[in-house]
Amino acid sequence: MDQPAREVYHFKDKEQSSNLLLQLNRLRQENILTDVLLCSDNTEIPCHRNVLVSSSPYFRAMFCSNFVERQQTKIDLKGITSTILSSIIDYVYTGLISISMDDVLPLMQAASMLQYGRLFEACSSFLQKQLSPDNCLSMIRLSDIMSCKSLRDKAKEIAMKSFCDVSISEDLCELSLPELMGYLEDDSLCAEEEQVFETLVAWIHHDPLSRRGAISDLFKKVRLRYIHPTYLFQFIANDPLIQSSTLCTELIESVRRLMFSVSTKCSGDIAADFKHPWVAPRRYSYHDMLVVVGGRKNNEQTSREAIVFDERSQMWQWLAKLPIRLYKASYVALHSVLYVIGGLTTNPKNSEVSRTVYTLSLKTNHWRTAEPMLEPRFAHQSISYLHFIFALGGLGPDRRLTGSVERYNSMFNLWESMAPMPEAVLHPAVAATNQRIYMFGGEDAMHNPVRMTQVYHIARNMWSKMENRTVKNVSAPAVVMDEKIYIIGGYTRRMIAYDTKANRFIKCANLRERRMHHSATVLSNKLYVTGGRYINGHDVIEDSDAFECYDPKTDTWTSKGSLPYKLFDHGSVTLTCVSQTWSKS
Known part of the structure; x- marks a missing residue:
């Protein structure tokens, strides 16, 4: 007959090791069975060789190899004070030690010498908590002396992240x-x-x-x-x-x-x-962020709000408000600065067409005025290219459609008149690439759609135009990705990409609704569309808080949630900042 299986109980006494160490420490304190004296500063500390050998490769080599100390009952440890040695022996027998700024360096040196690796790293962790931009460079030097990689890595990280503060320290000059x-x-x-x-x-x-x-x-x-x-x-x-x-x-x-x-x-x-x-590529610490500014908020009034979307945190945050409400200003980014150009002031008593230019950088989060345009205008388009900003068309002080063009040169901080566009249009889709500005569609003074592409050659200051039945967009934004110009909606769901090299249009995935008065920008090689107005299934125009993303690699749209409020006729730009220097208001 089969024998019944024997039941086995595996017992683990979790308190055994700690109790054993506790008893060994009592034996040491009572000088029972101790067999070696560690000496420093005329102080003798009785210990058990087997405990020291078990705790450190240093003592194992000393007492288990053919060194003279193997036969000695007194060991003189030079370079370690009696106070530090006593603390370390207490640590060996109890696992407990107190570390302060007064003793961390000699303690770290002794831990290194006696090969107590965990104690050495505990000292490193303590010093890492004391790191600041003021001392990180000196900590790097200390870590090199101590051969402490963990401290060096953390101090170097602080130095890199807080370089603006580090750069003004005396240590940097050394x-x-x-x-x-x-x-x-x-x-x-x-x-x-x-x-x-x-x-x-x-x-x-x-x-x-x-x-x-x-x-x-x-x-x-x-x-x-x-x-x-x-x-x-x-x-x-x-x-x-x-x-x-x-x-x-x-x-x-x-x-x-x-x-x-x-x-x-x-x-x-x-x-x-x-x-x-x-x-050379820009540094990794440079961080692109999407900024939405101005426009009509919740269909109530012209907005002064400026908000920023951080792709890393997927969160919206508020920036400083525009100094003034501006109806149909234009919005553009140049050298990581947001420019709000022109517009119609919405003072109830006396609205006027503006030529003022406001600027905002994420670094300061503070609005300033820049060199004003030559002509007041609103409902116009602005586009940046290299170190230029071009302000194109719009409505002038007499509220009439204008084809005038002016250019801001950021090198010399001045505006200058350029060749006017062949045909003045309102609300075209505008983009700049390969030394040219492309202006697609729009509407004429009678609000009729214009099926035309107008091209401005920047270096030659010359325009050309061509009829094109594919172009039929009004109040649609355009962006450039991979040398293609994407025209997004404009009283239609359609999005098309214009290949500037092949001179042909490519059909892309449709928008979810017929969209207009929205805005778009490029962030991380994807197209982001914000707000606007759309035509619902009952042919009723509604305001939108949509926030959508288009990936050209997969030709697909993805919802990114929603804006904090409904918005149209606003600006949407990508600004770059050094993430550590951005200050919120």
């Missing part, structure tokens, strides 16, 4: 040239390129006699393409340090030629020394 170069060339550095330049200048001025010769090597680490032209050509170019270096002045002139050529295609001809500052 960096060696290779150390500073390491920071400035790092893609993850959280700093605008203007700050990078100011940092290298301050570093050189700290010791000009020995450091002046490093200017050209350091300047090549500044990514000139992402610096505002006014700052680059008026401030940096006139800096005495830059003017003292032939290579630096040639770098700036190279960038100037590239910008004035009104072409992004000639960068392939740049000399090797000039190539990296021009073609």
Whole structure:
């Protein structure tokens, strides 16, 4: 017959190991069975060899190998104070220790020497909690001395994320040239390129006699393409340090030629020394955000609201309000600054057509006025290209349709008149790419749709036009992705993409409703559409709070939720900021 299976009970006493350590500590305190004395500063601490051997590779090697200490009953530990040694022995027998700023460094050194790895990392964790922009550079030096990678990594992370604060510290000026170069060339550095330049200048001025010769090597680490032209050509170019270096002045002139050529295609001809500052990618810390501004809110009144969508958190947040209510202003981004141009002021007593320009950057979250346009206008279009902003058409002070065009040059902070458009139209779809501005459709003064594409050649200041039966859009935005211009809706569900190279239109996935007076921008290689008005199934026009995303790779639309309120005739732009410097109001 089969024997019945024996029942086995596996017992684990969870308190055994802690009780054993507790009893060993009592034996030590009562000097029972101790067989070695650890000595420091004329202080003798009785211990058990087997406990020390079990706790540390250092003591295992000392007592289990052919070292002289194996036969000794007194061991003199040099370089460790009696207080620190006593704390460590208490830690060995109890697992408990107190770490403070007064003793963390000698404790860390002793833990390293005696090979108590977890205690060493506990000291590192304590120091990491004390890290700040003021001390992170000195902590990096300390971590190098201590060979503590975890502390170094955390201190380096703080230095990179808080570089704007770190850059004004005395510790930064003490960096060696290779150390500073390491920071400035790092893609993850959280700093605008203007700050990078100011940092290298301050570093050189700290010791000009020995450091002046490093200017050209350091300047090549500044990514000139992402610096505002006014700052680059008026401030940096006139800096005495830059003017003292032939290579630096040639770098700036190279960038100037590239910008004035009104072409992004000639960068392939740049000399090797000039190539990296021009073609280097923006740093990882630069963060694109979608900003929605102005328009008609909840069909009640012209809105002063400005809100920002952070793709990482998928949250909307409020920015500073526009200083004034503006009806049918135009909205455009240039050099990571939002421009609100013209519009009709909505003062009940005296509304007037404006030529004022307001600007907002995410860095300051503060509205300023910029150089005003030459002509007042509203219901117009604005588009940016390289360092220019073009204001096109709209309605003038007499409320009549105008075909006039003016251009803002951000290098010289001035507006200038350009060639007028061949046919004045309202509410066309406008986009700029490959040295040209494309203006699709719109409506004439009698509100009839215009089936026409008008093309402006930026470098030649010349217009051309062509009839096109495919074009029939009014109050539709347009955006550029992968050298295609996407025209989104406009009293229709249809979205089409114009291939500028092949000169042909491509049909894309339809919108969910017939949409108009909405806005669109590109974020992370996807098209985002906000608000507008739509025609419902009963042919009734309604306001929308829709927030939708189009992926050109899959030709599909996805809902991203909704705006905080219904909105149309607003602006939607993409602004870039260094995420650590954005301040909320």
